Amino acid sequence: DAKTTQPNSMESNEEEPVHLPCNHSTISGTDYIHWYRQLPSQGPEYVIHGLTSNVNNRMASLAIAEDRKSSTLILHRATLRDAAVYYCILSRGSTLGRLYFGRGTQLTVWP
Amino acid sequence: EAGVTQFPSHSVIEKGQTVTLRCDPISGHDNLYWYRRVMGKEIKFLLHFVKESKQDESGMPNNRFLAERTGGTYSTLKVQPAELEDSGVYFCASSPQVGWNYGYTFGSGTRLTVV
Numbered sequence: 001d002a003k004t005t006q007p008n009s010m011e012s013n014e015e016e017p018v019h020l021p022c023n024h025s026t027i028s029g030t031d032y033i034h035w036y037r038q039l040p041s042q043g044p045e046y047v048i049h050g051l052t053s054n055v056n057n058r059m060a061s062l063a064i065a066e067d068r069k070s071s072t073l074i075l076h077r078a079t080l081r082d083a084a085v086y087y088c089i090l091s092r093g094s095t096l097g098r099l100y101f102g103r104g105t106q107l108t109v110w111p
Numbered sequence: 112e113a114g115v116t117q118f119p120s121h122s123v124i125e126k127g128q129t130v131t132l133r134c135d136p137i138s139g140h141d142n143l144y145w146y147r148r149v150m151g152k153e154i155k156f157l158l159h160f161v162k163e164s165k166q167d168e169s170g171m172p173n174n175r176f177l178a179e180r181t182g183g184t185y186s187t188l189k190v191q192p193a194e195l196e197d198s199g200v201y202f203c204a205s206s207p208q209v210g211w212n213y214g215y216t217f218g219s220g221t222r223l224t225v226v
Contacts, residue, residue, distance in 0.1 A: 034214075043115070043202045044154070046214025087154075098167060099146075099215070101154035 004088045009106040012078045020073040020105055022088030027068050032091045034099065035062065035073045037084040044087065044101075047073065083109045113137065115218035117203050123224045129191040132221045136185070136205030142166075143186050144206075144215065145178060149199035157201075160186060161209070193225045 005023040012018045024033065032051050036044040048055055048062045050071075055062040061074040075082055085104040092098065116135040124130050136143045145157040157176070158168040162183035171178070175194070180186040190197055200222050204215040 036214075041219065043204070043217030043219050044215075045217065049214065098144075098156045098159065098170075100156070101146075103153060 003100075004090060004102045006086070006088050006102060006105045008103065009108065011108045011110065012075075013110050014080060015077050018075040018078045018082070018107065018109075020075070020086050020088075020107065021070065022072070023070045024088070024090055025069045027090060028092075030092065033062065033064060033068075033071050034089040034091060035060070036087045036089060036099075036101075037082075038087070038104070039081075039084045045084075047086070078107075078109045080109050080111060083107055115203055115205050115216050117201075117218035117221050119221060120219065121222045121224075123226060124193055126195055126225055127192045129189065130193055130223060132188045132190075132201050132203075132223070134186045134188070134203030134205075134218060136203070137216055140205035140207050140216075141183070142206045142209055143180060144204045145186070145188055146202040146204065146217075147199050148202070149196065152199075154202065157188075166209075190223075193223075195225050198223055198225045 032049055034049040035047040037047055038044045048057055048060050050062045050064055063072045085106050087101050087104040089099050122130055141162050143160040146154050148154045156170040158178055159166045160180045163180050177189045200220040202217050202220045204217040206215045
């Protein structure tokens with residue numbers, strides 16, 4: 001399995017930026033970096049993904065280190081609805097379709 | 112558009128019984144995936160359909176699990192006979208195509224409890 005390491009939990013205050021780190025030191029050249037999040041009693045929800053360059057979408061930004069051994073998901077202004085478990089996932093280019101979930105980071109957002 | 116629908120949302124069965132889970136993907140999504148999370152573990156891949164064909168079933172735990180996708184629309188995952196260790200949450204996801212320009216859409220899952 002493609003391994004990632006994330007902190008078990010993080011906290012933030014509402015309307016502040018949140019930087020969620022992920023280490024993936026064994027990443028290979030064809031591995032994409034994905035972020036999903038899971039709210040209570042729901043399935044995982046796609047947030048963002050990237051390969052080498054930083055990526056932005058309406059939900060978040062993904063900053064990828066130059067050596068690709070780590071990445072950071074950035075929520076620019078946390079809201080209470082962003083409280084969830086965030087998963088940093090690598091997908092192997094050789095096994096398209098298969099996502100390898102880790103334990104994720106439980107994000108708590110305080111009002 | 113309707114999301115990925117799974118039912119039942121909860122199922123409680125006795126050990127040795129049979130249970131069938133159903134997943135309705137987003138209309139037009141050729142790719143359908145099954146994942147599950149058993150107690151205390153990470154979410155694990157089970158298998159991947161492209162239309163009605165099994166593209167990758169390497170995550171299926173044993174031959175008590177049978178997945179089908181007749182006609183390339185909805186999919187069923189049957190557990191027969193169910194064992195205690197099969198308890199967990201089973202997720203289904205779909206995508207229009209394999210490739211990383213598309214995120215997968217997951218359903219809310221079926222919580223299976225085997226007693």
